[in-house]
Amino acid sequence: MLNQEFKIPAKLKTTSLALLAIGVITLLAGIFLLLMSKDQMDQTRFWASLLTNSIFFLLLCLASVFILSATSLAQAAWIVTFRRIPESIGSVVWVFALIAGIILLTLVWTDNTNIYAWLQDGYNPKNSLNALKNIFLSKPFFTIWTILVLVLWSWFGTKIYQLSIQQDKEKKGDTKIYWKNFNVSAGFIFVFALTLASTIPWLWIMSLDSHWFSTMFSWYTFASSFVSGMSLILIWMVYLKKDNQYLDIVNDEHIHDVGKFMFAFSIFWTYLWFSQFMLIWYANIPEETVYFQIRMNGPYKIFFWVNIVLNFVAPILILMPRPTKRNYFVVTLVAVIILLGHWIDFYQMVMPSTVKENWHLGWYEIGIVCGFIGLVIYLVSNKLTKAPLVPQNNPMMKESIIHIS
């Protein structure tokens, strides 16, 4: 059964469109109730939530492109049976890039959004130790780098998908496209290292506190987005296999491998999070501890601890034994926990620096999340119908089917 065409079940389509509708209605309501409001805090709340979600969902989808590139470069076979899922997620990166681009550029080029403190007069870090930081945190650099990066990410996401579709049409045993994909993947890893793994989280998120900096920050953001990206892939795998009887060549071994990634990178995330935290805690220098003061002792205390429980304690204890990584229910439950946990992680990265102590987790925030979830489901399920669910003519196919983890 190597030729399966995915048809979107009516239930999934209704759910995704309903979530999308909730998101759009919330956004419209947000424009009238929050953005038009006289209260400065309401406007900030409007933008902060959009910023959190657009970045989180963009990086979530981008993680699929990363895992595809990394496995292509390592010539790993295990991913090939369900390759279409990360490919489809990666090929919709451009939509989220567009949304994030519009929001980020609006924030930088309109006045009084109160999100990026370095934009305001008097806040510009003229007295910073490093003059380069004034160039880094400036409107032209922000604009150029953001647009360039979003275009590159979208291009690579789409290109890797297209190459895989082309492979389907080639004759059996032809490895020309396979090696082309190898080269494109190498290019993406290079771009990824210079963007998500270094500059982009500094520019988009860390600059919210313009005087605070941590070189760990980008890695920490990367780990967060990567582990949630693997969880998203796993949820799609289980959905397609278990509930709809598609993808029957995906077996426990492949689920187990993705489960291992979720387990390992939860620990990796904790390692980076803790490395950043411990040095700041130990050195106890006021300009560094300011970041954790509001998060750990202030109004965000609850998020600080929930973050550790959901992203470290839950995955490490639940996923440690082998049988749980092979149990579809348990592993999906952990994937949902991880996605929720890392959304909260992004929430507590952005909110304390923008809306300060007036945090909300009300109709507006939840509505916007629903909209983005609906968008992911809608776009990815649509993309999955466009090509056979199982890649054809991939030279690694047989190795992937008989793979034992």
Add this chain to the structure above:
Amino acid sequence: MSIKKFAVAVYDDEAVLFPAVKKVRKAGYKIHDVYTPFAVHGLDVALGEKESDLHVAGFIYGITGTSTALGFMGWIYTTDWPQNFGGKPFFPLPAFIPITFELTVLFAAVGMVLTFCYLNQIMPGVKKHIFDKRQTDDKFVMAIEVNEENAAETEAFLKSTGAEETNIQIAESEWWYGRFDKKEEYEIQQQLV
């Protein structure tokens, strides 16, 4: 210590070995062991080996390491010899985490290596009979325990599964401690006499 008789088959390729293992098990023979020059993935499943409990042992060692580190450091810095380091609390948990992590890894790693050696009966000086010297180079060797009656029949069956060569050996089935050749030869001669 028990001297037993074995039917030994030497295979040239793992692609021949896998079907052979299946055939032998299907025919009802009990495989003593299969020796390969490298780790063959899936062979443990084909042989019907049950999953090892090594990782459970690893978890227990790890937890032991965690509690040792936290308990010992906690006792020292709160009860035995409290000291003030830069105004930090007497039980500064974040500062203890790296050491706790290291001890967890150390206990788990060392404990698992020793347990692994115990489970596989390997230790400096512990010897086991080698059925065919080429099993460490490029051949795959399967040994089946036989008795006087079915020895010839088993050997013939092994030949039919695609073995390159087969033979019957009388050998020590367990491990022993000491010299490799002398002791075994002596034992086998005693047995034969």
